[in-house]
Amino acid sequence: MWVVPAIPPALYLMLSGVLFTIGVIGALTRRNAIVVFMCIELMLNAVNLTFVTLSRALQSLDGVLFAFFVMAVAAAEAAVGLAIFVMIYRSRETINLDEINLLKW
Amino acid sequence: MAENIGTIFEWLVFLGMAFGSVMASFLLITRKNPIHSALFLVLNFLCVAVLYLLLSSQFIAIVQVVVYAGAIVMLIVFVIMLLDLENELRSRFKIVYSKAIGAFLALLFLLGILYSVVAKSPTGKVGSAYTPENVNANVKAVGQMLFTQYLFPFEIISVLLVAAIIGAVILSKKRT
Numbered sequence: 418m419w420v421v422p423a424i425p426p427a428l429y430l431m432l433s434g435v436l437f438t439i440g441v442i443g444a445l446t447r448r449n450a451i452v453v454f455m456c457i458e459l460m461l462n463a464v465n466l467t468f469v470t471l472s473r474a475l476q477s478l479d480g481v482l483f484a485f486f487v488m489a490v491a492a493a494e495a496a497v498g499l500a501i502f503v504m505i506y507r508s509r510e511t512i513n514l515d516e517i518n519l520l521k522w
Numbered sequence: 523m524a525e526n527i528g529t530i531f532e533w534l535v536f537l538g539m540a541f542g543s544v545m546a547s548f549l550l551i552t553r554k555n556p557i558h559s560a561l562f563l564v565l566n567f568l569c570v571a572v573l574y575l576l577l578s579s580q581f582i583a584i585v586q587v588v589v590y591a592g593a594i595v596m597l598i599v600f601v602i603m604l605l606d607l608e609n610e611l612r613s614r615f616k617i618v619y620s621k622a623i624g625a626f627l628a629l630l631f632l633l634g635i636l637y638s639v640v641a642k643s644p645t646g647k648v649g650s651a652y653t654p655e656n657v658n659a660n661v662k663a664v665g666q667m668l669f670t671q672y673l674f675p676f677e678i679i680s681v682l683l684v685a686a687i688i689g690a691v692i693l694s695k696k697r698t
Contacts, residue, residue: 421530424533424576436547436570439544451605452551455556476651500689503604
């Protein structure tokens with residue numbers, strides 16, 4: 418009798434690595450600050466997938482709670498980061514990252 | 523054959539969602555219009571939420587849809603519409619050496635991740651959290667753990683969120 422094996426956790430981890438790398442490439446190559454911000458959210462999401470996968474593989478709920486905390490921190494980061502973008506746009510009329518090279522102006 | 527059908531269906535859902543999330547994230551970093559990027563970000567989050575369901579973590583899947591795909595992307599789309607990015611649509615994605623080197627290093631990083639995943643299976647103390655009744659009542663199990671063992675980090679997170687709200691209000695307040 419041929420039995421189909423269950424999905425191994427290594428496949429989930431590979432998928433999360435691929436998503437993280439796509440996020441890194443996006444954050445390194447794009448110049449629009451909001452797109453870079455979205456790529457950072459993508460990376461956080463990939464790390465969350467790793468947490469939940471290992472939580473399932475090791476039969477422990479701690480990983481799920483860590484993913485929950487990562488989500489809460491990402492929400493806080495979104496609020497503050499987007500407020501900073503609005504402020505930069507108000508004073509510089511652009512959020513192109515190549516032109517934002519000073520901490521104070 | 524009958525016991526295989528569930529597993530085959532899981533494989534199909536996993537492969538479809540993996541393909542969908544990778545395609546959505548690839549399109550996210552290549553589209554020129556930031557609104558399109560935000561919508562592909564939503565697609566990616568939804569695919570990953572289905573993967574969480576496959577991993578039998580219903581709580582984190584629902585939170586993913588509500589917090590990430592709902593709240594955070596709504597904020598991002600709102601700010602994109604607030605800012606006038608019309609003139610930045612052109613002259614993007616020129617091949618610059620620094621960016622090519624960065625992408626190359628990121629690919630090396632991916633090779634490192636893949637090697638570390640394949641070379642060694644995850645080790646650690648194996649618990650017994652995913653019993654059948656816990657899987658069926660995932661929200662209850664997570665809530666019990668959150669309000670007993672992880673109560674202090676939970677309170678810290680609430681303080682962090684209040685600080686973020688105050689910071690966002692102060693930052694975006696008009697200076698007069």
